[in-house]
Amino acid sequence: MSSSEVPKFTLDKPRYDQSAFSGRVRHFFDLVDPMLLLTSDAKLKESVDLLAAFKAGKINPGQPGQVTDAQMWEARRIKEAILHPDTNEPIPAVFRMSAFVPANVPIIAGMLMSPPTVLNTVMWQWINQTFNAGFNYSNRNANAPQSTAEIATAYGAASAISVGTAVGLGELVKRATNLPPAVRGVVRTVVPFVAVASAGVANMYLMRRGEAETGIDVRDSEGNLVGRSQEAGKICLKQVAVTRVLLPVPILILPPVIMSGLNRTAFLKSNPRVRMAVEVGVIAGAIWGALPLAIATFPQVMPVETSKLETRFHQMRTPKGDPITTLYYNKGV
Structure with a gap:
């Protein structure tokens, strides 16, 4: 998969192959981006809500009138960068x-x-x-x-x-x-x-x-x-x-x-x-x-x-x- 291609969104596995070192590096480079510090509370809530809607089967990324796979991956990146995976609470900035x-x-x-x-x-x-x-x-x-x-x-x-x-x-x-x-x-x-x-x-x-x-x-x-x-x-x-x-x-x-x-x-x-x-x-x-x-x-x-x-x-x-x-x-x- 080239860097320009966006895979089909899923919550079952990360965007990049975590069994490969290169995939894990790409995953963490996404999370180390300092621009994520500018994410507002409203944007975080929007991202969390999008992921919840997807999990509930209310949205189907890529379909006409729906959010794109890229938008869903970005929502997941924002959530994973800010919320602790165990507590689901925001990590201090x-x-x-x-x-x-x-x-x-x-x-x-x-x-x-x-x-x-x-x-x-x-x-x-x-x-x-x-x-x-x-x-x-x-x-x-x-x-x-x-x-x-x-x-x-x-x-x-x-x-x-x-x-x-x-x-x-x-x-x-x-x-x-x-x-x-x-x-x-x-x-x-x-x-x-x-x-x-x-x-x-x-x-x-x-x-x-x-x-x-x-x-x-x-x-x-x-x-x-x-x-x-x-x-x-x-x-x-x-x-x-x-x-x-x-x-x-x-x-x-x-x-x-x-x-x-x-x-x-x-x-x-x-x-x-x-x-x-x-x-x-x-x-x-x-x-x-x-x-x-x-x-x-x-x-x-x-x-x-x-x-x-x-x-x-x-x-x-x-x-x-x-x-x-x-x-x-x-x-x-």
Whole structure:
């Protein structure tokens, strides 16, 4: 299917093939679009109403006088970008996927462009983990509730780990005077990545550990709830941890490498304001591509073999008596 073709609308499956990495990337690129932040409450209600009417069989997209398939896919995109799939409540605007680029550009720019003082390191790591905590919590699997005390403890621990890792590694680099200057430069560039990646994993786990402790909902192929599984929760968190390690790779590694080449050009050397604008643009581009690529590592709705879950799921059967070998859960973001 070419990019210009619009498939027949359905609620049974996503627009793009989620079994393929390329399809998942296209799906998340749709949701990371910052323009979705401009969606009004009226437009959201209109989209939700359109989807409800379609589900009730009241409209038939593509027929004369009816809405088009493209309009229906756009309505679904708007709903999925704004409403949490578990609670059906609006995700706070600043923590939606569509806000990830505009929210992270100043954070990453501050981390990469500020002088590497202890104060700057502490400030930007704290700001980054504050945003990450809100993003992780807002986009979690909401079937595993957490108390306010648990959330506050997780946020404090994640911030402490982030700041401690970044400051500790930074001081280690400063004291490694026996390293060649070129090696020290490379290590100094990698320090923010190591700090952000390790803190990102810790932040995610601390904010979402309830999914492993109390379990998450698992469903059959028809979407019917069949129970809650702690093992599924543990598998889920391991998968999300991988995405948190992959996420900062292009964001923190690529901009310094790209700018080291561009900064050698005579034009940028003589135009510091243009150089700063170019650097911010490079950072924004890296962030825009990083989130869909990282999150698309695993499907949003993950299959899991019943043999990997608790024993109570091993002998499950369909109403027809057929054995159920695979169940599904919402991985969250």
